[in-house]
Amino acid sequence: MGKLTVKEVQGLVKGEAGRYADGDGLYLAVPKSGKAYWMLRYTTNKKRKEMTLGKVIDISLADARLNAAVNMKQHRDGLDPLVAKKRANQSHIKTTDDLFEDWHKTNIQRLKHHSIPERIYRKDIAPHIGEFSLDSVTARDIRGVLNAIAASNRPSIANDALMYCKQLFNHGIKLDVITANPASAFSVTDAGGVEKSKDRALTIKELTQFFNTASDNNDSFSRDNYLACALLVILGVRKSELAEAPWKEFNLDTALWTLPKERSKSGVGITIPLSTIAKEWLLELKVRACGSDYVFPSRRTSKNPHMGSDTLNRAITKLFGHEAGKKKQPVNKMGDMAHFTVHDLRRTCRSLLAAQGTPGHVAERCLNHKVRGIEGVYNQYDYLEERCGALDMLSNRLAGIINSSQN
Structure with missing residues (x-):
């Protein structure tokens, strides 16, 4: 089967489920349920990979071919198109608030009480550095966050805020959106101090x-x-x-x-x-x-x-x-x-x-x-x-x- 035509695509989308090759790794995928979409198949490190390019109703045949050609050019230049796509998706992480939203998605799946770090971030961290661009946040800014909490006589919250700052910016390093953690040099002595075991009970x-x-x-x-x-x-x-x-x-x-x-x-x-x-x-x-x-x-x-x-x-x-x-x-x-x-x-x-x-x-x-x-x-x-x-x-x-x- 040679290159697909626009008329053939229109007919296949309404027909039986299957994958139909257009050439150069581009396929028209028609699922049993859902919308038909364009898919790119390629091999890297002897492993077959598949990458969704978009739905047929949103991308024309000509645009799908152009998109596939750009991705295959990246592949020939040594960059995995899926890796490039992931990096592009992360490019929206510009500010501390952006980084938190991405980090919090992981917490929702990982932590039973994920609402606790969210509450502390939004109440005590975000007002100070939430809108800062990631590359502009410094250790002095972290100190400002900790000092503000300490001034309100909440030492345990200051310690928690420091812990979450470290985890948050470590997440940014993992995503390769920052190269250093501005909170890394701080310890609990810089925040709320070593917490004593609580034994308060009212008479x-x-x-x-x-x-x-x-x-x-x-x-x-x-x-x-x-x-x-x-x-x-x-x-x-x-x-x-x-x-x-x-x-x-x-x-x-x-x-x-x-x-x-x-x-x-x-x-x-x-x-x-x-x-x-x-x-x-x-x-x-x-x-x-x-x-x-x-x-x-x-x-x-x-x-x-x-x-x-x-x-x-x-x-x-x-x-x-x-x-x-x-x-x-x-x-x-x-x-x-x-x-x-x-x-x-x-x-x-x-x-x-x-x-x-x-x-x-x-x-x-x-x-x-x-x-x-x-x-x-x-x-x-x-x-x-x-x-x-x-x-x-x-x-x-x-x-x-x-x-x-x-x-």
């Missing part, structure tokens, strides 16, 4: 002070935030597990919350018993949700339909007299009480379970911690009944503190 007196203060400042500490903190203390779940929870996971008739493994940070699903007071708070939240699919719907315009990851920590920090991004800081309403974070409420729950005499293995299952070693393989018992009793006891102890401070 009953501190819990009372916190809920009283939150109640007295309901103009800045909303009822949703209040109930979220209350549930975190009496259930011991992780912040994201509660803040992002959809109503479909809850059965309020049986007083059970089924947390699937896909949303559990430990990767292990668990059925969480709900005490009477927890059920009452959830029923209130059901009304407040106004038909939303989520227990804590977003109260402002956001791409997330549920409460944001920083909402609770920002609300707590504001009570302590600090609000990120504000020149005029709010009044410290917590006095000389030591600052705490949302995660400290989970640790508080664990400490209070121990204080009331809950056995360690039951308390650990309340927090959905994995059982380590050989015991974790053979002991599949979930301690649901025991956890129900332990969490009921804790709820009864704290209900008076929390409900007496209701805003």
Whole structure:
């Protein structure tokens, strides 16, 4: 069969599936389903390769021949056309934002919690260097990013930002769009410092002070935030597990919350018993949700339909007299009480379970911690009944503190 004609192409596209040669490596490919397209076949290093040139509806026969000729010229000059095409696709990576978008695609496939580096990049890195061309980003710019975060008293975020900067620019080196990593010379001592193991747990007196203060400042500490903190203390779940929870996971008739493994940070699903007071708070939240699919719907315009990851920590920090991004800081309403974070409420729950005499293995299952070693393989018992009793006891102890401070 000789060279294809325009009329032949029109007929073949409407006919049976197959590949039809035009010559010089150019083929018309007609799939069983989908649109017909032009394809280039060539051999490099004794390996047959195929390269899609475009759809027939977009590229004429003459243009397809010209495209094929250009690619075959590259091949004869020693450059693999597929490699050249990949490089051309990467040529759009001009700025730090461009590089992040490419890097983030890899994270989505690789990381379970890929939203964490995205949040830190967009909030703390992009505002400083996002629009910079890649070849203009210097070590001084990285230092500016780290100093800005450190100035907001968030050392762990500064360390995370440094780690993500290193990974981001290493990705750029892999793609051959930059030759050096501007963050490579920095260590944690230049960011947030070596992080100490956290052991903050609130006492009953501190819990009372916190809920009283939150109640007295309901103009800045909303009822949703209040109930979220209350549930975190009496259930011991992780912040994201509660803040992002959809109503479909809850059965309020049986007083059970089924947390699937896909949303559990430990990767292990668990059925969480709900005490009477927890059920009452959830029923209130059901009304407040106004038909939303989520227990804590977003109260402002956001791409997330549920409460944001920083909402609770920002609300707590504001009570302590600090609000990120504000020149005029709010009044410290917590006095000389030591600052705490949302995660400290989970640790508080664990400490209070121990204080009331809950056995360690039951308390650990309340927090959905994995059982380590050989015991974790053979002991599949979930301690649901025991956890129900332990969490009921804790709820009864704290209900008076929390409900007496209701805003």
